[in-house]
Amino acid sequence: MEADNRGVSYLESRKLVKRWDGPWPAVANFLMIFAIFYVTWWIFQDPRGIMRMYTPYVGYMICRWLLIMFIWLAYILDFWPFKRSWLNKTHPVVKGAILTAACVLVMELLIEGFFKGILGQYGIAYFSPSRLHAMGLTEFYAEEYATEAIMMFAAIASWLAPSWVVACENAPWQKLDQPARGITIIVVTFFIGTIVYFVTMHSHMAILFYPWQQYTAITPPYWEKFANTVSGNFHIAWIMCCTVTVWVYESIWQRYPFNLIKTDWLRRTTAFFGIIAVALCMCFFLFYVQDLAWGLNIRGTRRDMAPDWRWLHVGESAIFWLVGVLALSFYGGNWPNKFSRPVNVFLRTLLSMAIGAAVYFLYYRYAHLILGTQKGLSHPQQFPMIPMIWLINIFLVNMWFMDGWPGWKAVPKTSAELEEVEETIVAHDVTWTPGLAKGLAVGAVAGAVVYFGVISILPWLGHIQMIR
Amino acid sequence: MTDDTTTSRRDFVKGVATGAIGGALAGMGLYSYTGSAYDRLAKVTRQQQDFGAVRSVKVTAISETSWFNNAHLMEDIKKAGGLLVDQYTIGWGPFGNGKGVGKGSYEEGVANIKKMLPNDLEEAWAVQEKLSLHPDNPGGFSTLIEVEDLDGSKHKYLLDTGWSYKWMDQSFKREGIDQMLRSGEIEALILTHEHFDHYWGLPATMKYNNKLPMYIHNGFYKEGLQYIKDSGYKGEPVKVDKEMTVIRPGMMLVKFDVPIICRVFGETSLAFNVKDKGLVLVSGCNHQGILQMTSTAFQKLKYDNDRFYGIYGGLHISPFEDWDPKYDDLVISLGKWKFEKVGCNHCTGHLTAKKFVERGYPVVRGTARFRTSSPDYLGNGDTLTF
Numbered sequence: 001m002e003a004d005n006r007g008v009s010y011l012e013s014r015k016l017v018k019r020w021d022g023p024w025p026a027v028a029n030f031l032m033i034f035a036i037f038y039v040t041w042w043i044f045q046d047p048r049g050i051m052r053m054y055t056p057y058v059g060y061m062i063c064r065w066l067l068i069m070f071i072w073l074a075y076i077l078d079f080w081p082f083k084r085s086w087l088n089k090t091h092p093v094v095k096g097a098i099l100t101a102a103c104v105l106v107m108e109l110l111i112e113g114f115f116k117g118i119l120g121q122y123g124i125a126y127f128s129p130s131r132l133h134a135m136g137l138t139e140f141y142a143e144e145y146a147t148e149a150i151m152m153f154a155a156i157a158s159w160l161a162p163s164w165v166v167a168c169e170n171a172p173w174q175k176l177d178q179p180a181r182g183i184t185i186i187v188v189t190f191f192i193g194t195i196v197y198f199v200t201m202h203s204h205m206a207i208l209f210y211p212w213q214q215y216t217a218i219t220p221p222y223w224e225k226f227a228n229t230v231s232g233n234f235h236i237a238w239i240m241c242c243t244v245t246v247w248v249y250e251s252i253w254q255r256y257p258f259n260l261i262k263t264d265w266l267r268r269t270t271a272f273f274g275i276i277a278v279a280l281c282m283c284f285f286l287f288y289v290q291d292l293a294w295g296l297n298i299r300g301t302r303r304d305m306a307p308d309w310r311w312l313h314v315g316e317s318a319i320f321w322l323v324g325v326l327a328l329s330f331y332g333g334n335w336p337n338k339f340s341r342p343v344n345v346f347l348r349t350l351l352s353m354a355i356g357a358a359v360y361f362l363y364y365r366y367a368h369l370i371l372g373t374q375k376g377l378s379h380p381q382q383f384p385m386i387p388m389i390w391l392i393n394i395f396l397v398n399m400w401f402m403d404g405w406p407g408w409k410a411v412p413k414t415s416a417e418l419e420e421v422e423e424t425i426v427a428h429d430v431t432w433t434p435g436l437a438k439g440l441a442v443g444a445v446a447g448a449v450v451y452f453g454v455i456s457i458l459p460w461l462g463h464i465q466m467i468r
Numbered sequence: 469m470t471d472d473t474t475t476s477r478r479d480f481v482k483g484v485a486t487g488a489i490g491g492a493l494a495g496m497g498l499y500s501y502t503g504s505a506y507d508r509l510a511k512v513t514r515q516q517q518d519f520g521a522v523r524s525v526k527v528t529a530i531s532e533t534s535w536f537n538n539a540h541l542m543e544d545i546k547k548a549g550g551l552l553v554d555q556y557t558i559g560w561g562p563f564g565n566g567k568g569v570g571k572g573s574y575e576e577g578v579a580n581i582k583k584m585l586p587n588d589l590e591e592a593w594a595v596q597e598k599l600s601l602h603p604d605n606p607g608g609f610s611t612l613i614e615v616e617d618l619d620g621s622k623h624k625y626l627l628d629t630g631w632s633y634k635w636m637d638q639s640f641k642r643e644g645i646d647q648m649l650r651s652g653e654i655e656a657l658i659l660t661h662e663h664f665d666h667y668w669g670l671p672a673t674m675k676y677n678n679k680l681p682m683y684i685h686n687g688f689y690k691e692g693l694q695y696i697k698d699s700g701y702k703g704e705p706v707k708v709d710k711e712m713t714v715i716r717p718g719m720m721l722v723k724f725d726v727p728i729i730c731r732v733f734g735e736t737s738l739a740f741n742v743k744d745k746g747l748v749l750v751s752g753c754n755h756q757g758i759l760q761m762t763s764t765a766f767q768k769l770k771y772d773n774d775r776f777y778g779i780y781g782g783l784h785i786s787p788f789e790d791w792d793p794k795y796d797d798l799v800i801s802l803g804k805w806k807f808e809k810v811g812c813n814h815c816t817g818h819l820t821a822k823k824f825v826e827r828g829y830p831v832v833r834g835t836a837r838f839r840t841s842s843p844d845y846l847g848n849g850d851t852l853t854f
Contacts, residue, residue, distance in 0.1 A: 048557075052549025052570070138539050140546040141790045210819055220796075229798075257486060281497030288500035296509055300801030302757030303726055308794040332606040340478065346485035374552060376727030381551040409580075432488075435476035439483020446484065447491025451499075452488040459510065 009078045010087055012421050014410040025407025026331040032406065033394050038370075041269060041390060046372040054372075055140075056381050057147040063389045064154035065111060069162060070393065074400040075165050077182035090393075092405035099401040115150045117442035124149075126205050145208055152201040152232070156193040163190050166250045167271035169425065171264070200239070204232025228299050231308035233315075237287065240315030240385075241279035244322045249275055250330035252348035256341050259427040267426070286314040291463030294457055304378040319362065319388045324355030325375035326392060330399045331407075341429055363387070493741035505695040510609075516770035520717025521743040526614040526853040527780045529846050531630055531639040532813040533607040533839055534665030536789075540602040542788055545567055545730075555664050555730035556691050562592065562668060564600025572600075574691040578698050581646065586674035586700040589633040596633075599646060606632035607839070608669045609752060609782065609814050612645060615719055618743060623716060624654045627738070627781075628670035628752050631801045637672050642772065642838065643849065650677035656681040658721065660752025661728065661735040662692045670699040678702050683713075685723060687734030708736055718742075722764060724756035737781075739765050740854070748854040753815050759798060762805050775796035780846075786817030799823045811852040813845045821845045 018025045042049040045059045053059035074080060079087055079099075087095065100390050120128025125135070126149055132142035164170065164185050173184045207230055208216030213219065220230050227234035242301075249255060249271070261267035288411055290310045291297055297307040304310070328334065328351060336347050368375040373382055403410035408433070430436070480536020488568055499505050535541045544553060548558045548570035556574040563577030580599060584592040597603035615623045626645065628634035640646045648654045652715055657680055673680075679702050684692075686707040696705055713721040720739045737751040739761075747769065749761055762776060785795050786837050799820065811832045812821060821844040824831045832852055833843050839849025 046550040047549050048554070052553065055546070055550030056551060056552065058550075131833040138542040138788060140542040140550075141788065143546070144790075163512075180747040204793055207796055208791050210791065210822075216705075229794065230796050233794075277497070278493060281493045281500075284501035286498035288505060291506070291509065296506070296512075296799075298759060298763050300757070300759040301763065302755070302760060302798070303792070305760060305763070306757070306794060306797070307795060331722060340482050340485075342482040342485040346489060372552070374727040374731055375733060379552075379727035379729075381729055382727070416651070430482055431479075432477045433476070435479030436483040439480040439485075440490070441483075441488020442480075442489035443484035443489075444494070445487075447488040447493070448495045449491075450488070451492045451495030455500075455505075455508070 008418060008421065009075075010084060011074060011078075011400060012418075013084075013413060014403065015413045015417060016399075016409055018410040019407060019409055025404075027407075029331055029398060029404065029407040033391075033398060037391055037394055040394070041371060041387065045386065045390065048372040054386060055144065056383055056386065057151060060383055060386050061111070061147040061151035061154065062107075063386055064151050064158065064392060065107045066103060066393050067389055067396070068154050068157045069107045070396045070400065071158070071161050072106075072182070072186055073099065073103055074396070075162055076185050077179050080178040080182055088410075092402035092409075096397050096402035096405070100397055102239045104293060111150060115153070116146065120146065126208070135166065145205070149201070149205050152204075152236075153193060153197055153379075155236060155239055155243075156196045156200070157189065158198070158244060159239050160193050161186070161190040162164050162246045162250070163242070163272060163275060166246055167258075167275055168256070168268045169264075171268055182288075184390075196239075200234045200235035204230075204235075224285050227311060228297065229306075229308040229311065231311070233308045233311040237311040237314035238280055239285040241283040241286075241318045242276055244318040244325070245275045245279040245282065247322055248349075252325055252334060252352055253345045254334075254424050254427075255342060256345050256427065259425060260430055262426060265352075282318060283314050284315050285309060288455070290314075292458035295462075302380065316384050316388075319385050320360040320363070321353060321356035323359050323388055323391060324352040324357075326395050327355055328352045330404070331396055341427065359388075377413070469623055485638045486702050493779075499687055505733050505763050512767060514767050515710060517720075517768055518770045519712075519714050519720045519741060521741045522718035523616040523618050523620070523773060524853060525616070525740045525742060525748055525750070526851060527644060527811065528612040528851045529813060529834075529848055530610040530645060531613055531838075531848050532611075532782075532844075532846065533634065534606055534609050534631060534814060535605045536839060537602070537605050538788055540605045544601045551729040551731065554755050555662075555732065556607050558730075559601045560664060560668075561600035561603055561606060563598035564596050566599040571599055574694070578695070578755055582698050583699060586671035586678060587676055592671070593633040599843075606635065607665070607667075608632055609666050610636065610637045610639065610645075610669070611750070611781065612643065612648075612739070613750065615716065615740070617717070624648060624714075625752065626654050626657045626673065627675045628660055628666040628747060628820060631665045631667075631673050632824055636669040636814060637675070638840075639848070640672060640676070649673060649680065652680070652744055654679065654680060655852055656683060658715075658736070658738070659685075660737065661755065662684075662732045663728070663730065663753065666752050667692065667814070668695075670695060670701075670841070672699045682706065683708055683721060683744075685734035685735070687732075689717075689731070689733070711764075720769065722761065722762065724764075726756045728753075728755045738854060739769055739771075741769070741771040742854050743775060745769035745854065746773045746775035748778040748780070751779075751781035751783070753784040753787075755784050757798070758783045759801055759805075772807060776805045776807050778809055778811060778852075780811035780852055780854075782814035783812050783816040783820065785815070785820040787815035789817055789819055791819065795820065796823075799827060803827060803829065810853060811846050811850065813840075813847065816845065818842055818844050 044051050045054040047054055055324040070251050099340050115127050125131045127146055129146040133139050173181045181223055194243035203217045203219055206213035206219055258271040261270055289309055297310050298305045299307055367373055371387055542556055555626045557572045559569045559572035563574050565572050565576035580595050581592040584649055609628050610630040611627040613627055617705050654747050657673055679701050682705040684705045684707055686709045708723050711723050715721050718741045721736050722739055723736045724735050735755045740748040742748050809832055810829050821831055832846055834847035834850045836843040838848035
């Protein structure tokens with residue numbers, strides 16, 4: 001067997017080169033992606049379509065767990081059990097179809113076998129639709145509640161699983177061969193994810209049933225006063241921000257600035273908790289933005305004025321940014337690249353935010369005409385995260401499983417290019433100098449001024465009806 | 469320019485780029501969700517519109533039982549694809565086309581009964597019983613509102629018109645609504661929103677008076693607008709397009725533009741200023757949320773004693789006896805408005821009523837007659853006077 005564990009992962013070992021000059025590769029890929037998005041949306045999700053899984057929680061659970069499957073296969077297992085030689089020689093379309101099918105199969109086993117079967121039948125009743133139905137819930141809500149709980153596990157995994165690779169650099173198991181390394185990381189992140197689930201989401205689920213399940217969960221939950229709601233959407237907010245920050249850090253930030261830390265354990269620890277810190281900043285800001293633009297939230301209201309919806313919308317807004325981040329990284333060549341890493345990072349951040357804002361605007365303006373969803377900002381059974389994650393999943397299939405086909409093709413990296421990978425993990429291009437220190441101070445002040453400028457104009461922007 | 473200067477300038481720019489992100493993030497994280505940040509928010513200024521007052525308001529629950537079997541309703545919704553599916557395609561009467569769940573259509577459904585509307589409702593519904601899903605399940609929501617002006621004169625309004633032709637015709641006869649409509653005593657029909665259980669029984673009203681003034685939310689879809697014509701209405705409905713519409717002194721129609729399950733958009737609710745008592749809110753389903761309603765009323769309406777006095781109608785909290793933690797937010801928060809009479813029913817849900825009672829809210833109990841399943845709240849045939 002060809003070496004599958006030679007230190008550099010498959011994704012790091014390949015270079016994606018454009019098949020044609022100019023914008024045509026991106027144009028071709030976007031056309032294909034949007035076609036696949038619309039066809040698959042119609043088949044699986046659309047409330048007017050064939051399978052109509054957007055109930056919403058069934059479709060929500062599926063798209064989130066598919067995302068995790070893709071991350072597990074490509075990032076954590078480095079495509080094990082598929083051989084590197086097979087990955088190198090198989091046509092991208094065939095590869096995409098087989099790898100996606102494998103992910104769907106494992107996802108079904110996990111959802112039906114582990115969550116509904118083992119956990120739902122022998123552990124916690126609310127993971128099992130059949131048990132809930134047998135206890136008197138309507139079949140519809142039995143399915144919705146169980147899939148909501150299963151979906152929440154995926155939300156946590158979407159942060160922790162990639163974070164272990166990106167921030168912790170697979171430590172301390174980085175030297176293990178596959179599948180030992182991948183399985184270990186999956187088990188460990190799943191274990192941590194379970195703890196996070198119990199301290200963030202379990203109380204939310206316990207409140208779904210009458211009376212509050214106070215002997216099995218903390219009710220009212222400990223976050224009630226801080227978040228002004230008993231809903232677990234508060235946790236969805238910061239966890240989704242963590243998910244987005246992981247990919248921002250990995251893609252457009254090229255692991256800057258934590259990759260400047262030379263000491264392995266310090267860099268990894270700082271990166272892991274640094275991602276959480278950045279995510280919390282984003283989370284509180286995006287919540288505050290809504291209060292500034294639309295007026296102070298009112299607890300107990302049902303729609304866009306409700307704190308629980310606004311926390312949820314924090315996560316939704318972050319996902320719109322992630323679409324911008326991945327579009328720029330995958331199909332825009334992570335532009336710009338000609339400046340120093342910090343300047344590139346700065347410009348990409350602004351650019352991806354602009355793309356995310358445009359997608360946000362287009363979604364709320366036009367999605368109901370295309371996706372079979374309802375017009376308006378805050379339909380209680382509507383989650384823009386579903387189409388956005390569905391789209392992101394197709395991005396990932398295209399770039400991870402299909403090597404960017406048709407616009408791109410994979411070629412092996414040269415030794416020099418592989419060294420650049422190392423440079424991303426531990427960077428040497430920014431060093432401490434008096435000039436850097438002055439720049440940091442000036443930049444920090446400028447950043448703070450921009451922040452206060454933005455929050456000053458938001459109350460006026462909130463009156464623009466096209467956003468609302 | 470020396471190399472040192474160039475290096476220094478480059479380092480400076482690197483620092484600025486990094487520091488700018490760091491500075492912005494610091495502001496976002498350290499300031500955004502703090503008390504100081506919230507002190508910046510403009511205080512809510514009340515712009516209280518004086519819309520007059522009434523002496524009293526009496527409501528009669530003609531029917532609050534929109535459907536009789538929750539499991540059957542949810543089974544149909546589940547099979548059709550969930551709560552975002554267009555209501556006209558689910559396959560319920562009067563738009564059943566015999567093709568099964570999720571394959572209904574307004575045009576095909578109404579074509580089977582159009583010629584019978586509005587006078588031959590029994591036959592129309594009999595046709596639909598063969599074509600639609602769970603034909604015995606539909607009931608409907610409809611309320612008679614009697615407003616007593618300050619001079620003692622009384623005025624009647626019909627709030628919503630239910631769902632099943634058969635059930636609504638029976639209910640109208642039970643409460644004498646048929647005669648009130650025929651004689652013109654009922655001055656207008658106010659349709660709160662386009663949902664099946666509030667609106668699809670329109671021919672039952674048209675049968676007795678097809679010219680009475682009608683108010684609808686301007687978010688009605690084309691099928692809903694066509695149904696007004698197909699039901700035999702001979703007037704021109706008032707499409708409410710302003711947030712506040714005075715129906716008569718002391719009676720305000722309040723419009724909310726909210727997306728609603730089963731592809732419906734927008735709801736209107738009523739607010740009454742009852743002399744010496746305070747504000748009374750009457751709703752069909754309150755999809756906008758009762759606290760959105762109270763918040764809007766608090767900011768924009770002037771009412772006696774600056775006090776919220778009563779609620780009547782569906783509060784759309786657990787209509788399918790479902791639950792979500794955000795509903796507990798509502799249950800917990802409703803108390804601060806100190807309503808003296810909570811006349812909830814219909815889509816409020818029995819579980820919600822139970823939780824209201826546990827928190828000590830003054831929920832008015834009903835008599836559980838005419839197929840209302842529990843005395844937890846006001847049921848069919850029950851009345852409440854504010």
